[in-house]
Amino acid sequence: MKARLVAVGEKAPVWVAEGFAEYQKRLSHWLPLELVEVAPGLRGKGRDAARAMADEGGRVQAALPRGGWVVALDGRGKAHSSEQLAARLEHWRQQGRDLAFLIGGPEGHAPEVLAAADETWSLGPLTLPHMLVRLVLAEQLYRACSLLANHPYHRA
Numbered sequence: 001m002k003a004r005l006v007a008v009g010e011k012a013p014v015w016v017a018e019g020f021a022e023y024q025k026r027l028s029h030w031l032p033l034e035l036v037e038v039a040p041g042l043r044g045k046g047r048d049a050a051r052a053m054a055d056e057g058g059r060v061q062a063a064l065p066r067g068g069w070v071v072a073l074d075g076r077g078k079a080h081s082s083e084q085l086a087a088r089l090e091h092w093r094q095q096g097r098d099l100a101f102l103i104g105g106p107e108g109h110a111p112e113v114l115a116a117a118d119e120t121w122s123l124g125p126l127t128l129p130h131m132l133v134r135l136v137l138a139e140q141l142y143r144a145c146s147l148l149a150n151h152p153y154h155r156a
């Protein structure tokens with residue numbers, strides 16, 4: 001099983017890119033994680049945010065892996081402890097499908113994207129900046145893989 005992170009937003013700051021690359025490297029033998037960045041829709045004076053969200057939503061859907069199990073990151077979604085996430089990861093492994101994790105834009109996910117997702121995942125009720133969400137997601141996937149492998153990274 002491998003995973004693809006489809007994230008609205010480009011040009012991550014260096015501290016995010018380096019942190020993400022570190023967890024990507026650590027995950028490489030447990031859950032290869034590919035990052036696909038999607039250009040945000042155009043916003044600003046005279047531009048409709050709903051149109052921008054729909055545009056980026058279309059690009060997100062075009063970037064989904066064929067037949068993948070789609071998990072949309074959303075603050076209003078389903079929360080998991082790290083142990084519950086590890087159990088979820090084991091469940092996903094047994095399904096035998098690749099995974100796609102989605103991070104939305106400034107107003108969140110387009111309704112069509114949420115409707116197409118198989119499940120949602122909340123990192124908690126706080127609204128996090130989308131670049132930080134990449135990093136937390138990669139770290140928590142690494143933690144979940146460590147738990148499943150009885151690796152000492154996660155000490156309960």
Ligand SMILES: C[S@@+](CC[C@H](N)C(=O)[O-])C[C@H]1O[C@@H](n2cnc3c(N)ncnc32)[C@H](O)[C@@H]1O
Nearest residue numbers: 073074075103104107108122123124126127128
């Ligand atoms: C700046 S947030 C969007 C906030 C938007 N107002 C909303 O209500 O969804 C950008 C993206 O980061 C992700 N995100 C932010 N906070 C999150 C959280 N607590 N849990 C899961 N995902 C989160 C979601 O994918 C969201 O679409």
